[in-house]
Amino acid sequence: MSEEVTTPPAPIAPPAPSRPLRWIANFVLGGALLAVVVVVVAATLARFDVIGKLAGFIPFYLALNPARALSLIGLLALGWTLWKKRGSALKLATGTVLSLALLAAIYTMLVIPGGRVPPIHDITTDLSDPPQFVTLHVDPVSTGPFSREEWRAFHQGAYADIGPIVIDKSPAQVLADAQALAEARGWEIAAYEPAAGRLEATATAGYVRFYDDVIVEVTPIADGSxxxxxxxxxxxxxxxxxxxxxxxxxxxxDLQAA
Incomplete structure (x- = not known):
């Protein structure tokens, strides 16, 4: 008597994702890839001065709301996909992760730091008589869209701890130390004038390498400091x-400790 051979039932494949779900997955992944590529390419071109600094930075700033929308849509669709077990969620998950990563970068580098400080970009140790550039072309005070009084109020409110320091060394030695520190930081020295007690340099900030102009001014005090x-x-x-x-x-x- 021969035994009957029974074959195990074929595994049941998960239901294929519906057409709207496939469209959403493509939209989230495509949108996230496009946003990331545009932001990275623009910032990199600006970093190497192929395009202007603001032109390279604006896509990063403008990507905030698209990243929010893509992240929200992706999370909702991903939750629905996993709950209903509607096929593979890999494409949707990839797009959502990219969107969340871009959103996290914008919040970490722009939104959160920007919310903690006033909207000014000229910082000094002396509000009544800010050090004045001679070699570099910088306004006496760069207040942006604000009046000088508004700028001063912003500055005092956020940076009350920033003021002049006193070092027990000669002005020439302090300025030499300042030059060494500036060079170690990679700043481009524009002027080094020991007789005038002035150092001017250009520093950079962020991945885009925004240019910031810096001046260090040394003044002798009667006691030799x-x-x-x-x-x-x-x-x-x-x-x-x-x-x-x-x-x-x-x-x-660092100059105080030098």
Whole structure:
């Protein structure tokens, strides 16, 4: 008597995703890829001065709302796909992850820091008499769209801790230390004038490498020590997202310790 051979039932394939779901997956992935490519290419071109700095930065700024929308649509569609077990969710998940990554980058680098500081880009240790550039072409005070009084109020409210420092060295030695620190940071020295007690340089900020002009001014004090003032000014934009204040704090702390 022969035994009957039974074949196991074929596994049941998950239902194919519906046409709207496929369209949503393509939309989220395509939109996320397009946004990331545009942001990265524009920022990289601006970094190497192929296009203007603001032209390279604006796509990153404008990507905020598209990244929000794509992330929300992707999360909702992904949740529906997993709940209904409607086919593969790989494409949808990839697009959602890319959208969330772009959104996180914008919040981390722009939205959150920008919300903590005022919309100004000229920071100085002396509000009543800011150090003045001679070699570099910088306005006496760069207040952006605000009056000088508004700029001063913003500055005092956010950067009350930033002020001149006193170092127990001669002005010439302090300025030499400042030059060494500036060169170590990769700044481009525009002027080094020990007789005038002035150092001017250009620094860069962020991946786009925005140009910020910096001046360090040393003044002798009767007891032989030196007063140091500093000013850092962004060439373009309204808010510097705190870069200039951070630069001054860091530089003066290192100069004090030199």
């Amino acid at each position: 030196t007063r140091v003032d500093m000013r850092s000014v962004s060439r373009v934009g309204v808010s510097d997202v705190g870069y200039n204040a951070a630069r001054i704090r860091s530089f003066l702390a």
